[in-house]
Each structure stands twice: as C-alpha cells, then as structure tokens.
Amino acid sequence: MDESPGSRQAVVNANRRPPSAGARVAGLGAYRPARVVDNEEAAAAASVDAQWIEQRVGVRERRYAEVADTVVSMAAEAGRAALKDAGADANQVDTVILATCSMPSPMPNGAAQVAAALSCPAAGFDLNAACSGFNHGLAVADALVRAGTSGGVLVVAAERMTDWVAPQDRDTGPIFADGAAAALVLPSSEPGIFPVAWGSDGTKAGLIAIPAATGRMEIQGRKVFRWAANALTPVVDAACDLARINPRDLKAFVPHQANLRIIDAQAQHLDAPAIARDITGSGNTCAASVPLALDALRRSGEITSGDPVLLFGFGAGLTYAAQIVLCP
The missing domain is CATH 3.40.47.10 (Thiolase/Chalcone synthase)
Incomplete structure (x- = not known):
C-alpha cells in the first residue's frame, strides 16, 4: 500500500450544521x-x-x-x-x-x-x-x-x-x-457552559516566564501571589453576572491550583459548599490543574450532574479566564 506523502485523501469536516442553543x-x-x-x-x-x-x-x-x-x-x-x-x-x-x-x-x-x-x-x-x-x-x-x-x-x-x-x-x-x-x-438545547469572563495583562508578562537563554521557568512568586489573591476578584464576579447566577447558588469553586493560600484567599469571596484543593495531591499542573481538580471533585461525590460550578484559571501571560459550567 502506497503510504507516500499525498497518497491519502484529506478528510474535511465541512458538514453544514445549524447553530446550537x-x-x-x-x-x-x-x-x-x-x-x-x-x-x-x-x-x-x-x-x-x-x-x-x-x-x-x-x-x-x-x-x-x-x-x-x-x-x-x-x-x-x-x-x-x-x-x-x-x-x-x-x-x-x-x-x-x-x-x-x-x-x-x-x-x-x-x-x-x-x-x-x-x-x-x-x-x-x-x-x-x-x-x-x-x-x-x-x-x-x-x-x-x-x-x-x-x-x-x-x-x-x-x-x-x-x-x-x-x-x-x-x-x-x-x-x-x-x-x-x-x-x-x-x-x-440549553446552555451548560456559560459566557466567559477573560482578559490579560501583558505588562506583567515577566512575572512568569521561560527565558530562551535558560529554558527553565522563572517566577516572581510574591508579586504573582499578590496579583492572584487580590486583583482577580472582579473576574469571578463578572463570570457570575454573565451567567446570571447568584454566587450563593454555586455548588463548587474550582480555581487554578497554584497555591493553597491563594485558593483560600479567593474562596473567601464565595460561599460555595465545595472548594477544590487538588493541589495538595497533584501539585501545580498548569493548564491541566482546573480540569483535574474538577474531575477529582466529581469523583469524590462533592458535586453531581447538573451542579453549577465556577471554573477559574490564571497564570503566565498574564492571562485569566472564568466561566460557570454545569457538572456532567
């Protein structure tokens, strides 16, 4: 069978689909x-x-x-x-x-x-x-x-x-x-992922970086801590407003697992019954930390299908994004 470049036809997903609610x-x-x-x-x-x-x-x-x-x-x-x-x-x-x-x-x-x-x-x-x-x-x-x-x-x-x-x-x-x-x-037929509240602050890009010269991560921990613990509260509020969900109705708060003290500081702003603290057993897994923590909460039975959960990521860039989803 000819496996040379160009011997296979490209698969194109070009089916017309109606917009979804x-x-x-x-x-x-x-x-x-x-x-x-x-x-x-x-x-x-x-x-x-x-x-x-x-x-x-x-x-x-x-x-x-x-x-x-x-x-x-x-x-x-x-x-x-x-x-x-x-x-x-x-x-x-x-x-x-x-x-x-x-x-x-x-x-x-x-x-x-x-x-x-x-x-x-x-x-x-x-x-x-x-x-x-x-x-x-x-x-x-x-x-x-x-x-x-x-x-x-x-x-x-x-x-x-x-x-x-x-x-x-x-x-x-x-x-x-x-x-x-x-x-x-x-x-x-109904939204299960609500609008995102997101943004970035490239003026602080140097706080978390991997310089090409070293190929190793460098982080200014104290400055990142102050930013994450104090400056990001409006993002959480905006995500709730966009979803038209009262923060008191949230079943869980799942933030990026960067630091347990940051998580606890952010959680004080919310009254969610479950707070993800997966960092204790997983460390900081960067982009994977929010979904790993969400999966761990569901496996523990702390959240169940249909529960509104606030997901919140923040980190290098500096970038941040939050949205409410319904637990599958």
Whole structure:
C-alpha cells in the first residue's frame, strides 16, 4: 500500500450544521502519572525542608511523568477517558483543542497528534494561555459548537512541567508537576457552559516566564501571589453576572491550583459548599490543574450532574479566564 506523502485523501469536516442553543460538558477524563513524589523527595532536590513546602504552597505530593508519558500521550489518555465518560464515539469529535505550554518543540502541534491517537476525524490546534488554558479552550469550544462550526469538541489540557523547571529551584521545583484532563463539549438545547469572563495583562508578562537563554521557568512568586489573591476578584464576579447566577447558588469553586493560600484567599469571596484543593495531591499542573481538580471533585461525590460550578484559571501571560459550567 502506497503510504507516500499525498497518497491519502484529506478528510474535511465541512458538514453544514445549524447553530446550537447551547453547549455542554458531556464527559470528563483525567490522566495522572503513576509516579508519586512526596515532599521528602522534592525537598531534598531543592535543598529545603519538606514541611516548608506544605506550609508555603500546600503541596504534600505530586505526580511526575515517566519517560513514556509525553504531553501527547497523556492528553490522549485523558481524552479517551472523557469519551468513555460521555458514552461518545470518536467520530463525534470534529475538533480537538490542546491547551498546553509544555510541548517539547513548537512543531508539530500536539492536538493533531492527539486526534490521530484517538482516531478522531478532527481539526486540531494547540492553545497556549498557560494556567488558564483549559478555561480558554472551553470558551472556544462553546463558541464553535453554538455557531454550528463544530459538532463535538474535545478540550484537553496536558502538561509535562517537569521538563521546564529545575528540581533544585526552590521557587518552582517542588511546586510544578505533570498530568492531563479533558472535557468533551457537545451541542445542547440549553446552555451548560456559560459566557466567559477573560482578559490579560501583558505588562506583567515577566512575572512568569521561560527565558530562551535558560529554558527553565522563572517566577516572581510574591508579586504573582499578590496579583492572584487580590486583583482577580472582579473576574469571578463578572463570570457570575454573565451567567446570571447568584454566587450563593454555586455548588463548587474550582480555581487554578497554584497555591493553597491563594485558593483560600479567593474562596473567601464565595460561599460555595465545595472548594477544590487538588493541589495538595497533584501539585501545580498548569493548564491541566482546573480540569483535574474538577474531575477529582466529581469523583469524590462533592458535586453531581447538573451542579453549577465556577471554573477559574490564571497564570503566565498574564492571562485569566472564568466561566460557570454545569457538572456532567
């Protein structure tokens, strides 16, 4: 069989679809690497005290990718789990969005490889909004489905942050980790994903960066803490206003898992019965942290199908995005 370039016909998803009244998260999936690294191990590498790590950021243990756990392979496993959770077939997915900032090289993109791994006849593109990447991807998926451009969108957030931090750097090494999570977005007769409140502040881009000269993440932790803990409250309020949902009616608050003290400071503004604190066992997985935390809350039974949940991502760029979704 001729497998030379150009021997296969391109698959084009050009079916005409009517606009949809809404979009919903139909299924969730997660992939957590098998290797668990406790604070004793992380502290030894960074020459700090194990208790200091937990007191400073709230992490007790985190997952590190094995050699075979690539950004693409972890994304594909999470996507496969999301399809199974939704009872959906790969043929229902015509767009794959991969939210990531840790691909090993800029080309080829990861989303097309994820689509191929799942046998989805899909368009695929990567989206880099760092730690708010999943929220951005979900907003794009919602718009694509409601416009009739896509009939099914798989939004996957996958990160292998351990490739980009130095274990001996006390500001990043003990904090960042690896993992992936995914959401399948399908049309709905009523909105299940509400309008996004988002923005960016490029004047503060230098607070979190990976300089080309070093290839390692650098973060000005105290400045980021003040920004995230104090300056982002209006984003949360705007997301509730756009959804026309009273904050008191929220069943859960799922913020980016950057720092337990930031999470607790942000949560004081809300009265949600469940607050995601997945950072304690997962570390900071950047774009993957919000969907991993959402999946963990659902698995624990703290939220159930139909519950309104506020998702909130923020990070390098600086970028931020928040939206309310109904739990699948």
